[in-house]
Amino acid sequence: xxxxxxxxxxxxxxxxxxxxxxxxxxxxxxxxxxxxxxxxxxxxxxxxxxxxxxxxxxxxxxxxxxxxxxxxxxxxxxxxxxxxxxxxxxxxxxxxxxxxxxxxxxxxxxxxxxxxxxxxxxxxxxxxxxxxxxxxxxxxxxxxxxxxxxxxxxxxxxxxxxxxxxxxxxxxxxxxxxxxxxxxxxxxxxxxxxxxxxxxxxxxxxxxxxxxxxxxxxxxxxxxxxxxxxxxxxxxxxxxxxxxxxxxxxxxxxxxxxxxxxxxxxxxxxxxxxxxxxxxxxxxxxxxxxxxxxxxxxxxxxxxxxxxxxxxxxxxxxxxxxxxxxxxxxxxxxxxxxxxxxxxxxxxxxxxxxxxxxxxxxxxxxxxxxxxxxxxxxxxxxxxxxxxxxxxxxxxxxxxxxxxxxxxxxxxxxxxxxxxxxxxxxxxxxxxxxxxxxxxxxxxxxxxxxxxxxxxxxxxxxxxxxxxxxxxxxxxxxxxxxxxxxxxxxxxxxxxxxxxxxxxxxxxxxxxxxxxxxxxxxxxxxxxxxxxxxxxxxxxxxxxxxxxxxxxxxx
Amino acid sequence: xxxxxxxxxxxxxxxxxxxxxxxxxxxxxxxxxxxxxxxxxxxxxxxxxxxxxxxxxxxxxxxxxxxxxxxxxxxxxxxxxxxxxxxxxxxxxxxxxxxxxxxxxxxxxxxxxxxxxxxxxxxxxxxxxxxxxxxxxxxxxxxxxxxxxxxxxxxxxxxxxxxxxxxxxxxxxxxxxxxx
Numbered sequence: 039x040x041x042x043x044x045x046x047x048x049x050x051x052x053x054x055x056x057x058x059x060x061x062x063x064x065x066x067x068x069x070x071x072x073x074x075x076x077x078x079x080x081x082x083x084x085x086x087x088x089x090x091x092x093x094x095x096x097x098x099x100x101x102x103x104x105x106x107x108x109x110x111x112x113x114x115x116x117x118x119x120x121x122x123x124x125x126x127x128x129x130x131x132x133x134x135x136x137x138x139x140x141x142x143x144x145x146x147x148x149x150x151x152x153x154x155x156x157x158x159x160x161x162x163x164x165x166x167x168x169x170x171x172x173x174x175x176x177x178x179x180x181x182x183x184x185x186x187x188x189x190x191x192x193x194x195x196x197x198x199x200x201x202x203x204x205x206x207x208x209x210x211x212x213x214x215x216x217x218x219x220x221x222x223x224x225x226x227x228x229x230x231x232x233x234x235x236x237x238x239x240x241x242x243x244x245x246x247x248x249x250x251x252x253x254x255x256x257x258x259x260x261x262x263x264x265x266x267x268x269x270x271x272x273x274x275x276x277x278x279x280x281x282x283x284x285x286x287x288x289x290x291x292x293x294x295x296x297x298x299x300x301x302x303x304x305x306x307x308x309x310x311x312x313x314x315x316x317x318x319x320x321x322x323x324x325x326x327x328x329x330x331x332x333x334x335x336x337x338x339x340x341x342x343x344x345x346x347x348x349x350x351x352x353x354x355x356x357x358x359x360x361x362x363x364x365x366x367x368x369x370x371x372x373x374x375x376x377x378x379x380x381x382x383x384x385x386x387x388x389x390x391x392x393x394x395x396x397x398x399x400x401x402x403x404x405x406x407x408x409x410x411x412x413x414x415x416x417x418x419x420x421x422x423x424x425x426x427x428x429x430x431x432x433x434x435x436x437x438x439x440x441x442x443x444x445x446x447x448x449x450x451x452x453x454x455x456x457x458x459x460x461x462x463x464x465x466x467x468x469x470x471x472x473x474x475x476x477x478x479x480x481x482x483x484x485x486x487x488x489x490x491x492x493x494x495x496x497x498x499x500x501x502x503x504x505x506x507x508x509x510x511x512x513x514x515x516x517x518x519x520x521x522x523x524x525x526x527x528x529x530x531x532x533x534x535x536x537x538x539x540x541x542x543x544x545x546x547x548x549x550x551x552x553x554x555x556x557x558x559x560x561x562x563x564x565x566x567x568x569x570x571x572x573x574x575x576x577x578x579x580x581x582x583x584x585x586x587x588x589x590x591x592x593x
Numbered sequence: 594x595x596x597x598x599x600x601x602x603x604x605x606x607x608x609x610x611x612x613x614x615x616x617x618x619x620x621x622x623x624x625x626x627x628x629x630x631x632x633x634x635x636x637x638x639x640x641x642x643x644x645x646x647x648x649x650x651x652x653x654x655x656x657x658x659x660x661x662x663x664x665x666x667x668x669x670x671x672x673x674x675x676x677x678x679x680x681x682x683x684x685x686x687x688x689x690x691x692x693x694x695x696x697x698x699x700x701x702x703x704x705x706x707x708x709x710x711x712x713x714x715x716x717x718x719x720x721x722x723x724x725x726x727x728x729x730x731x732x733x734x735x736x737x738x739x740x741x742x743x744x745x746x747x748x749x750x751x752x753x754x755x756x757x758x759x760x761x762x763x764x765x766x767x768x769x770x771x772x773x
Binding site: 079091092093094123205209212215222226232233260263266269435436437446454470496497 | 615637718729760
């Protein structure tokens with residue numbers, strides 16, 4: 039397929055996505071996506087899972103456009119939360135929270151929000167262009183590979199998702215194993231034998247993927263948060279000034295290079311299964327910190343705009359990168375991508391290398407809707423930030439009670455039987471203990487979804503080789519994939535170690551009062567001038583201020 | 594679980610409070626799921642005509658993974674390496690585990706499951722929301738009640754009425770806008 043062909047197909051995709059009805063669905067998707075991105079405790083993966091049973095009546099194109107909107111919207115919304123909410127956030131957004139939150143406390147929240155939104159737009163658009171032109175080539179390669187190579191690719195996905203998401207390798211693999219095990223329950227697709235059904239007719243059909251995903255994401259999260267709910271008022275840092283004046287000339291001058299760098303760091307990291315957006319944002323932050331000079335460098339840790347612009351761009355570019363293996367190979371590398379795969383399966387759309395050929399119109403409509411959604415998100419996020427701030431202030435009891443209601447609604451809608459609600463609760467309790475004991479959820483969901491596909495491809499490969507397992511590594515392509523796997527592993531363990539050291543240093547810096555910071559920072563090895571504390575204490579606000587004063591840290 | 598009432602002093606760098614008994618039990622649970630996988634896997638019928646590896650091999654491989662990883666985790670926990678509990682904006686890792694609230698929430702979800710058929714979805718959902726919000730500390734009760742009823746009616750209207758999801762309407766039976 040030449041790039042001219044794919045250009046025309048993309049234009050046809052636009053023709054579909056620009057129809058008023060689909061524009062409306064895209065708008066709905068990005069609105070819901072931003073809202074769930076803003077709200078703590080709900081992510082895009084959970085939202086796609088929840089909406090799947092209750093959007094059954096939609097036609098496939100509409101549903102996929104909604105889910106794509108949620109996928110991109112969730113990325114935008116998350117940055118608003120980490121910038122404006124005055125609590126330590128999740129580690130995936132830690133870098134944005136670090137610089138963005140400091141900026142907001144210093145009265146520069148508007149600039150942080152603006153650079154995040156525009157950066158996300160720039161990165162999202164460039165990355166979607168890259169996706170449009172790269173994906174057809176990968177797909178053309180992918181249709182040529184056989185079951186042996188497919189098995190190799192899935193081994194890569196399993197091991198990287200299992201071992202690299204989350205902080206503990208063994209816990210990630212245990213989570214993966216649990217997912218694979220639950221996927222085995224029910225009839226074997228090839229021989230129609232019952233497996234692990236223990237004679238129960240309810241288990242004979244297998245445990246529904248959506249049910250398990252909703253239970254793990256929604257019920258597990260609600261129970262876990264309830265066990266350690268942060269009480270007291272929700273401290274949201276107010277944003278001042280009209281949105282048109284948010285990004286000043288100086289901010290723009292300092293932001294555009296980090297945006298581009300973040301994009302070109304994020305996209306490739308997203309395409310390989312190496313830990314997702316988490317790694318991309320960290321890499322971008324580390325490189326911005328290294329590249330900053332003079333006055334700007336001193337602001338790192340105290341609210342440097344580069345530290346928001348780069349990671350936010352990297353985050354969105356990685357999200358687009360994740361779609362490359364998903365759409366061309368049918369291999370999800372994040373929990374949200376895994377749920378998108380389930381959405382395709384629900385609508386009887388065969389995922390895998392054939393997707394670009396067999397459902398070309400749908401795929402290109404999806405890609406076109408990503409461009410549209412990105413533009414909508416930029417427009418929505420800048421002027422409407424006030425609405426998202428309001429959403430952020432929803433009383434937490436209502437938020438988590440609402441999550442539970444949506445979860446039981448989704449669970450009940452799978453088969454319209456109350457037994458599914460009980461299964462939901464049981465798996466939700468499992469998810470609660472997994473969170474409590476540090477087991478990541480995403481590998482379980484990926485294992486659950488990819489397990490059956492993996493098994494059938496594996497058995498097909500072994501049937502061809504008449505049971506000889508050596509055949510699995512004899513193909514040159516498969517052998518190359520395994521070598522790449524080893525390289526990815528070596529690299530990401532190095533990266534993880536650096537990230538952990540870095541986060542420890544960041545945490546130490548964030549906890550320490552400003553005066554101490556100068557003495558802590560040099561331990562990281564970066565050449566921080568020892569004169570920093572004396573020159574900067576006058577411009578940076580201390581972490582004890584809850585109401586921001588209008589101090590300007592720029593000059 | 595009554596294992597995590599008190600904090601073990603000096604639990605190191607990890608943030609999970611409580612004795613590691615709960616964590617140990619969870620790791621042992623993973624091992625035992627693997628063992629069950631082997632035992633129950635032996636009972637899977639294998640058609641003699643099958644020329645490939647059959648329906649039993651992959652379950653065995655997954656069970657082996659669970660046993661091996663679970664055993665590794667048991668050893669890790671016994672050596673004092675604990676998992677770090679999940680972080681989140683609304684999670685206070687320093688707070689003591691509030692088992693009562695977790696129990697109440699689970700109880701209301703269970704109650705909801707038994708209420709859907711006799712009472713209809715909207716009423717059962719309103720009870721769940723009201724109970725969950727109350728468990729999580731929302732006051733006053735009348736505001737919780739109003740929110741619960743409004744939310745349940747809106748959801749029934751949007752999903753039951755507009756999107757055609759067949760939720761049993763209960764007392765709204767016969768009203769078309771609620772999918773009755």
